[in-house]
Amino acid sequence: MPSPGFAMSTFFAEIDWRYLGELFFSGLTKGSIYALISLGYTMVYGIIELINFAHGEIYMIGAFTGLVMAGVLGSLGFPAVGILILGAVAAVVYCSAYGYTMEKIAYRPLRGAQRLSPLISAIGVSIFLQNYVLIAQSGEFLRYPNLIPDMPFLQPISYMLRPSSFLIIVTSAVVMVILTLFIKYTRLGKAMRATAQNRKMAMLLGIDADRIISATFVIGSALAAIGGILIASHTQQINFNIGFLAGIKAFTAAVLGGIGSIPGAMLGGLVLGCCESFASGYISCDYEDMFAFAILILILIFRPSGLLGKPKSMKV
């Protein structure tokens, strides 16, 4: 009879480590994007308890801004890296303006209305933005230029980590660290947390809640814009519809991590990306989306507060 140790060693010997690594990094890449988008969902929910269904569209608009910038700057003869950086800056600014305007037009007038009203309004904004881009651009998949520089230091592991994936993972990590520090230590960050925990009390301390809500939309939109431009450089094709699925996946990630929790959204995004990647790699890629939404349903049934969300406790 073979010892259990022997069985284990054959099990490990049979693992294709290269394949596993490939799936892991692909999951991490997707997961980073989900995390960037889901932060916008979770921050907005944390403050005004609204699922902003138009948030995925902001991400899509970010990708399109990058495309337009690439066209303009490319014809002016800018180098690829310059286009990438300027495109990202433009996308962040443009999408922030969209986020700000969206809140002002579609959600602020409904403040104090029943909860369903802003939700419907969000769906309306989502449909509007999709169709607006459909008309203004086109319904086709548009090719996105390759702007990512070669990264020779990735050569030894290039089979599992492409430069674009590397860029996505590193950029997202940096952005998330900055966001965390911002929320924790700055005056605005503290005011945002206070407003999320108790808006009335925040107002009584002189915090202008409307300004905080606007700031939340602006920050969330900026993060989505970064996600949009990164993913466009990675997949090298975009269309008006990419925000829909990405938005729902990111929403799933936010719920998975615990909606309202910022570290939860980051963790949820990464976990969801990896789950999807492994499911499609070891089972079938047809089941990728099904897995993501099965996770959503399971979480909603068994742990509605998510991985890092905690039931509220307060002594009286």
Place this chain on the structure above:
Amino acid sequence: MLELRGVCTYYGNIQALWDVDIRIDEGEIVTLVGANGAGKTTTLMSICGVTPVQRGEIFFNGQTIHTQKTDRIVRMGVSQVPEGRLIFPELTVMENLELGAYLRRDKQGIQEDLEHVFSLFPILATRSGQAGGTLSGGEQQMLAISRALMARPRLLLLDEPSLGLAPIIIHQIFNIIRKVNESGTTIFLVEQNASQALKVAHRGYVMENGHITMQDEGDKLLRNEAVRKAYLGSVD
């Protein structure tokens, strides 16, 4: 310093305040006593601009404030310790205090006031890194008062600071209220605990069903037969 003239406030179609007239002079402790649901909290929320005033006027140092947004009113020097204390449960004690000084930019002054509230409530200094939600009820009340003081208010509004606290803590809180007043802050104290409130206050108002029904000096109200029957529970 603060004057309410004929203030009427509604929740939807329900009128909560009926022609409320209240005057608070600089340096006073004025109390508003009344039963649960009489409109005391609504009065404070109307002053702070959280629940809008339908009719009537509110003046603070001669300026009308009932048309202003809450953050403007706070900026003018009105701080509130609301009912239920409303500590930010997931922020640390220190962060709660820092947010009390949200509108201030004078680092030096903020640091001085931080030391001041820690000297008033030394327990808060030892708990400064702890999440606000982990404090006991009494400690939360101390934190709520300290947080309001961090704004260096000219007028401090206190809503039921004694609610749900042990007698010894209540005693301590009322001592602090007196001390804060002696250091120059005007105080408007809303209480169900009428005997304690009227003892510490210079003047008092009695509110019933959204109307001001009586007003007098604190100790006179304390001896008033009707007040004793209704709010002090002793008819000897």
